[in-house]
Amino acid sequence: MSDTVETDMKDPDDTAPKATAPEAGQPVQPGRRAFLRKGGLSAFGAMLGMTIPFERGLPAGVIPVALAQDTGQDLMSGKSGLVVLSDRPLNAETPAHLLDDDITPYDRMFIRLNGLVPQTALDGDATDWKLVIDGEVDKPLELTLDDLKSQFENVTSALVVECGGNGRAFYQPGTTGNQWTLGGVGCPEWTGVRLADVLKAAGVKPSAVYTGHYGNDVHLSGEEKDTISRGVPIEKAMENDGIIAWAMNGEPIPALHGFPLRLVIPGYPGSVSQKYLTRIWVRDKVHDGEKMGGASYRMPAHPVAPGAEVPESDMEILTEMPVKSLITFPETGTSVASGQQAEVRGHAWTGNGDVAAVHTSIDFGQTWQEATLDAPPNRFAWQRWRAMVTLPAAGYYEVWARATDKNGVSQPPVSPGWNPRGYANNIQHRIALIAT
Numbered sequence: 001m002s003d004t005v006e007t008d009m010k011d012p013d014d015t016a017p018k019a020t021a022p023e024a025g026q027p028v029q030p031g032r033r034a035f036l037r038k039g040g041l042s043a044f045g046a047m048l049g050m051t052i053p054f055e056r057g058l059p060a061g062v063i064p065v066a067l068a069q070d071t072g073q074d075l076m077s078g079k080s081g082l083v084v085l086s087d088r089p090l091n092a093e094t095p096a097h098l099l100d101d102d103i104t105p106y107d108r109m110f111i112r113l114n115g116l117v118p119q120t121a122l123d124g125d126a127t128d129w130k131l132v133i134d135g136e137v138d139k140p141l142e143l144t145l146d147d148l149k150s151q152f153e154n155v156t157s158a159l160v161v162e163c164g165g166n167g168r169a170f171y172q173p174g175t176t177g178n179q180w181t182l183g184g185v186g187c188p189e190w191t192g193v194r195l196a197d198v199l200k201a202a203g204v205k206p207s208a209v210y211t212g213h214y215g216n217d218v219h220l221s222g223e224e225k226d227t228i229s230r231g232v233p234i235e236k237a238m239e240n241d242g243i244i245a246w247a248m249n250g251e252p253i254p255a256l257h258g259f260p261l262r263l264v265i266p267g268y269p270g271s272v273s274q275k276y277l278t279r280i281w282v283r284d285k286v287h288d289g290e291k292m293g294g295a296s297y298r299m300p301a302h303p304v305a306p307g308a309e310v311p312e313s314d315m316e317i318l319t320e321m322p323v324k325s326l327i328t329f330p331e332t333g334t335s336v337a338s339g340q341q342a343e344v345r346g347h348a349w350t351g352n353g354d355v356a357a358v359h360t361s362i363d364f365g366q367t368w369q370e371a372t373l374d375a376p377p378n379r380f381a382w383q384r385w386r387a388m389v390t391l392p393a394a395g396y397y398e399v400w401a402r403a404t405d406k407n408g409v410s411q412p413p414v415s416p417g418w419n420p421r422g423y424a425n426n427i428q429h430r431i432a433l434i435a436t
């Protein structure tokens, strides 16, 4: 692990307006800033829990080696079979055949971090945790974990979290960022309270337009900057599906996935599901936090030629994720007996709620057979599909899977509309099968 800042992993939107300073008259962000300033320590000092006497001599861009995050804890222990795409920040995806579970277990859940895991999460310390709801609300709230658990109905749902950049690796020409192939997605079971219930308790004013989310994870530079602060239109936030979660698969949310509290707002890119959640700022305009501007999580409003430069004014925020499916069994390259039925299965999901159908092809898309498709346990959980295929003679085959949403829109056989940062690629998943 290097002790210098890796600039190549940063979003190339450094020219985008940064909205880290509260607007005049707005309450000061209570999250990371307050945490970092505790005891009058510098940002690095607070992370280390002690002063750094020679800190002024630390060259710009150099991170204290003790913060390289490979000291005390092996963050990847307990994860099995994931492919690490970058280690600082830590990003890792799951091979498709390891995503076969209906409920994604911890060891198979992909990891997407824009910054460093905060010390509170590494320590598993939630004692002083507070969630602030403020901005365009009648009654700003400051809630402890116990307040959340006791004052609102507790709910549990299986919800897909998919990185907006999942599938980026398949775009031609390539685009910058983590080269997610298929496995920047998972569907754990989340327990918490409905985001809408908490917002209703705060009393959302008619002036509310958007949410702005904050967490206490630490910027790669060690500076007091937000790693990521995204939001959703207030109408989306007021739907019943989004939850403020404190548990994943029945356990406190693990450090990598947002301990002690995170948002899970399904259907939109994973980036709106803020981990280490400290604040939801209800805005009177579209949120302009970190990674809301430039090319971050934004797509050309109209189709563009692959590789085109798109002016910022032609970009719009990526909201609903497209319909998609994965083949999770068997693993690509598996041998099967020719002339005999073999089961192929996987999951399908879409940002608009329900998948209407899944089809598979064994002849490179010439003919398609409809798979059986299970109803989801709840809205925005992925849906199990199964197909029986018979490969007629020995040789090389591919199984292609194609999900269709309720509007009749289905996955393309090639990458869909190219965009500068390679988002929302729902190209059909293909696996190889060898008939013997």
Ligand SMILES: Nc1nc2c(c(=O)[nH]1)N[C@H]1C(S)=C(S)[C@@H](COP(=O)(O)O)O[C@H]1N2
Pocket (backbone or CB within 6 Å): 109, 110, 111, 112, 113, 114, 115, 161, 162, 163, 164, 214, 215, 216, 217, 227, 228, 256, 257, 258, 269, 270, 271, 272, 273, 274, 275, 276
């Ligand atoms: N605080 C915080 N929340 C965050 C992020 C982050 O870097 N910091 N990354 C976001 C992105 S881009 C994704 S895709 C999801 C990934 O969630 P996971 O790591 O639990 O799989 O978390 C989102 N929430």
Ligand SMILES: [Mo]
Pocket (backbone or CB within 6 Å): 112, 162, 163, 164, 165, 269, 270, 271
């Ligand atoms: Mo993401």
